[in-house]
Amino acid sequence: MKNLKTLIITGMVVVLGLCSTAVAQNGIIQFSLDPTMLANGPYADSEHGELDFMIKGAKIFNEKNEIGVFVEQFSAMNYTSAGFLYNRKANIFPESSAMCESVETLFGFDAGAIKRKADGEEGTYLTAGLNAEFRFLLSDKFGFNLTSNYRYRGDLAKIYNDNSPFVFSGYVGVFYKL
Numbered sequence: 001m002k003n004l005k006t007l008i009i010t011g012m013v014v015v016l017g018l019c020s021t022a023v024a025q026n027g028i029i030q031f032s033l034d035p036t037m038l039a040n041g042p043y044a045d046s047e048h049g050e051l052d053f054m055i056k057g058a059k060i061f062n063e064k065n066e067i068g069v070f071v072e073q074f075s076a077m078n079y080t081s082a083g084f085l086y087n088r089k090a091n092i093f094p095e096s097s098a099m100c101e102s103v104e105t106l107f108g109f110d111a112g113a114i115k116r117k118a119d120g121e122e123g124t125y126l127t128a129g130l131n132a133e134f135r136f137l138l139s140d141k142f143g144f145n146l147t148s149n150y151r152y153r154g155d156l157a158k159i160y161n162d163n164s165p166f167v168f169s170g171y172v173g174v175f176y177k178l
Contacts, residue, residue, distance in 0.1 A: 029176050030055070030058075031173050032172060054072040060177075066106070070083060078118065085109070103137070114155045123155070130150045135175060
């Protein structure tokens, strides 16, 4: 597991380096939160909501491809996740439609590690997910996003012996294009 941590940290440094070489152009920064967790909390018996947020940074290549990093923090579950992402822009609206210019649709995947403390044990677990996202442009640089994520969670498989350790999550956020 130590080699996995080293690989992830090294990869994040490389991707951040790629992103920082184009700070003035072709990058995106995004901050999102999970509204379901904010309203209901992580468990069926939660008495109140909890903050689960994600920060992403990516470099945009050839106008349609994004390679970047993400960090998710969910303190209520002693959960931190970080890793790499790849998104590809897909035009699902007719080119003559006004939606084509004001909405971006992306599909992609991510992979990384989860650090979590549960039942007195702290561990690092693999994670991987599929993503779909709508970005609504309020200007050429700024807007809000709706993101869905279907994720394999290694922590659920290991800690709880879950036979189906896949979780669907939705996020709402804001983004800024550099």
